[in-house]
Amino acid sequence: MIDFTLNGRACRLPTPAPGTSVLEVLRTSLGQDGTKEGCASGDCGACTIALQGPGHNVSTANACLMPAHQLAGCDLITVEGLADASQAPTLSAVQQALVSTHASQCGFCTPGIAMSLAVLHARHQRQIDQGEVIDARQRDTMIDHALGGNLCRCTGYRPIREAAHRLLQGEFGPACLQDAGDSTAEAHDTAPDDERDTGRFYRPVTLQALLALRAERSDATLIAGGTDLMLEHTQRLRDFPALIDTTQVAALGKIEEGEHAGQAGWWIGAAVSYHQLMPLLREHYPDGAELLTRLGSEQIRHRGTLGGNIGNASPIGDMPPLLIALDAYIQLMSQDNERILKLEDYFLDYKRTQLMPDEIIHSVFLPRPLPNQRLAVHKLSKRRDDDISTLLGVFAWRRDASGRAQHWRVAFGGMAGVPARAPHLEALLTLQALESLTPARLTAQTRQQIEQAVQADFSPLSDVRGSREYRLLAASHLIPRVAQRILNERQTTTSLTPLESLDAYLAQS
Known part of the structure; x- marks a missing residue:
C-alpha cells in the first residue's frame, strides 16, 4: 500500500504495477478527473499537479510522467484542492482570476494552468513576505517560466497572462497554497515493507541498499524523476519488469564542495534535480543557468x-555538452567498485555508455570556473520553451594576459550519436585571429575553414528536427556569433548577459 495525502486528506492506495503514473491513479482509482490527459508526454501541462515537500516547499509536476509509487509520503494537490471545500462555492484566488479575465474557452487545459499559477502565486507571495522587491520585468519572466509548460490552443494566452498579472498584484487575495522555500530535508523511508517485498518496485533509502539491489536486480530499471523514462510506458506502452527508485537515497540528492584531479569544484549527486542545480549554475556559470531555463518546463525541471x-545517453540531451565543455567527471559505483571518468569518455555510441549492468551513476564533478574563464551556450530548437534541441553548442575559453581567447573547449549535442567535443574546431579557434571570425571580417576563405573544421568533427544525421546540411551550417554559423561576443566584451566594461547571447541568435534566425 502507498500512503500519502490528497488535497489535505489521508489517502491509501493499493500498490500499482511499475510504470503506473499518478495521472492514471488519479483518474481511475481516486476519482479526481479534474486533472486531464492531453499528450501523456509532459508537453501540454493539462495534467499539472502540485506537490508539497517535507520543508513545505511547493512545486509543479506532470502527473503523466510521475510514477504512482513516488506518491508515498507526499502531499498531493490537484485542481479540486485549490478552493476550500467547506466554503463552496467560493473559488480560490487563482480560479477567480481565470474566470474574471475570461481565460478559459474549451477548458481542457485550464486545470493544469490553474495549478501552475497557484504554485507561482505561492512562490511570489513568499518572496514578497521575505521583503524581496519584484519589478514588472521580473514578474513577466516569472509568469513566462510558470506557463512555459502549459499549452492552450484557444485563448492565445493574453487573458491567461492578464489573469497571472492581476493575481500577482494581489487583486484576488492571498495564495491558496503555501510555499516555504526549497526544502533541505533528508530523504527518508516512506515505502512499507510489503511494498518492497513485491519484487517489482524498490525504494532503497541508503546507498548500500541501492548498490546491493543493483547487483541483485541488474534487470530492473533505475528511475528518479522519470521525465524521460516514463515515456516508455505512456508512448511505447512498455511494461517495466521492476523499478528501483533512487530518489530516497540522501547521498544522491546532495551538492557538496570537493575536489578532483587537483581541481576544486562540486560533487553533484545523480538525483539532484535541475531546479536544485539552478542556484549553483546561476552564481558560477550564468550561461549554464540560462540553458536550464530552456530545458523542458518548470514541471520538468x-x-x-x-x-x-x-x-x-540521448545525443540531444542538454546537460552533457555543457558539462563536457566544462571538463566535468562522472563517478560510477557498484557494490564492489568505484570509477571516475571524464564525462566525454563516458559516451560510447548511440545510447551506449561505459555504465556496467551492476553500476549506478553516483555523482558528477563540476570544476569551479578558472581565472578569466568564459562560457557561451547556444541552443537551437523550434520553440524557446519546453522543446528538444536540434543542436546545442557550448563554447568555453579563457583569456590570456593579452586578452586573447585561448584554451578552447567546444562541445556539441545533436551533431553525432553522442554528445562530443569538436577538436578540429578547437584547434582552429586557438590558431585563428579572433577578429577574422566576426561577421564583419569573415571572408569566404575563413568561412570555408570553419565549415571544414565542423565537418571534420561531426557527421550528423537528418531527422525530423533538422537535416544534416542544416546542422552543419547552423553549427558553423555559431562561430562568428561567439567571436562577436568576445570582441564586444573586450570593448565594453561589462560582459554581455547570457540572455542577450541566447536571444540574439533566436531573434535573428
Whole structure:
C-alpha cells in the first residue's frame, strides 16, 4: 500500500504495477478527473499537479510522467484542492482570476494552468513576505517560466497572462497554497515493507541498499524523476519488469564542495534535480543557468535529474555538452567498485555508455570556473520553451594576459550519436585571429575553414528536427556569433548577459 495525502486528506492506495503514473491513479482509482490527459508526454501541462515537500516547499509536476509509487509520503494537490471545500462555492484566488479575465474557452487545459499559477502565486507571495522587491520585468519572466509548460490552443494566452498579472498584484487575495522555500530535508523511508517485498518496485533509502539491489536486480530499471523514462510506458506502452527508485537515497540528492584531479569544484549527486542545480549554475556559470531555463518546463525541471539526463545517453540531451565543455567527471559505483571518468569518455555510441549492468551513476564533478574563464551556450530548437534541441553548442575559453581567447573547449549535442567535443574546431579557434571570425571580417576563405573544421568533427544525421546540411551550417554559423561576443566584451566594461547571447541568435534566425 502507498500512503500519502490528497488535497489535505489521508489517502491509501493499493500498490500499482511499475510504470503506473499518478495521472492514471488519479483518474481511475481516486476519482479526481479534474486533472486531464492531453499528450501523456509532459508537453501540454493539462495534467499539472502540485506537490508539497517535507520543508513545505511547493512545486509543479506532470502527473503523466510521475510514477504512482513516488506518491508515498507526499502531499498531493490537484485542481479540486485549490478552493476550500467547506466554503463552496467560493473559488480560490487563482480560479477567480481565470474566470474574471475570461481565460478559459474549451477548458481542457485550464486545470493544469490553474495549478501552475497557484504554485507561482505561492512562490511570489513568499518572496514578497521575505521583503524581496519584484519589478514588472521580473514578474513577466516569472509568469513566462510558470506557463512555459502549459499549452492552450484557444485563448492565445493574453487573458491567461492578464489573469497571472492581476493575481500577482494581489487583486484576488492571498495564495491558496503555501510555499516555504526549497526544502533541505533528508530523504527518508516512506515505502512499507510489503511494498518492497513485491519484487517489482524498490525504494532503497541508503546507498548500500541501492548498490546491493543493483547487483541483485541488474534487470530492473533505475528511475528518479522519470521525465524521460516514463515515456516508455505512456508512448511505447512498455511494461517495466521492476523499478528501483533512487530518489530516497540522501547521498544522491546532495551538492557538496570537493575536489578532483587537483581541481576544486562540486560533487553533484545523480538525483539532484535541475531546479536544485539552478542556484549553483546561476552564481558560477550564468550561461549554464540560462540553458536550464530552456530545458523542458518548470514541471520538468522540478522532477528531472542530472543523473537521468546523462544516463539516458540521448545525443540531444542538454546537460552533457555543457558539462563536457566544462571538463566535468562522472563517478560510477557498484557494490564492489568505484570509477571516475571524464564525462566525454563516458559516451560510447548511440545510447551506449561505459555504465556496467551492476553500476549506478553516483555523482558528477563540476570544476569551479578558472581565472578569466568564459562560457557561451547556444541552443537551437523550434520553440524557446519546453522543446528538444536540434543542436546545442557550448563554447568555453579563457583569456590570456593579452586578452586573447585561448584554451578552447567546444562541445556539441545533436551533431553525432553522442554528445562530443569538436577538436578540429578547437584547434582552429586557438590558431585563428579572433577578429577574422566576426561577421564583419569573415571572408569566404575563413568561412570555408570553419565549415571544414565542423565537418571534420561531426557527421550528423537528418531527422525530423533538422537535416544534416542544416546542422552543419547552423553549427558553423555559431562561430562568428561567439567571436562577436568576445570582441564586444573586450570593448565594453561589462560582459554581455547570457540572455542577450541566447536571444540574439533566436531573434535573428
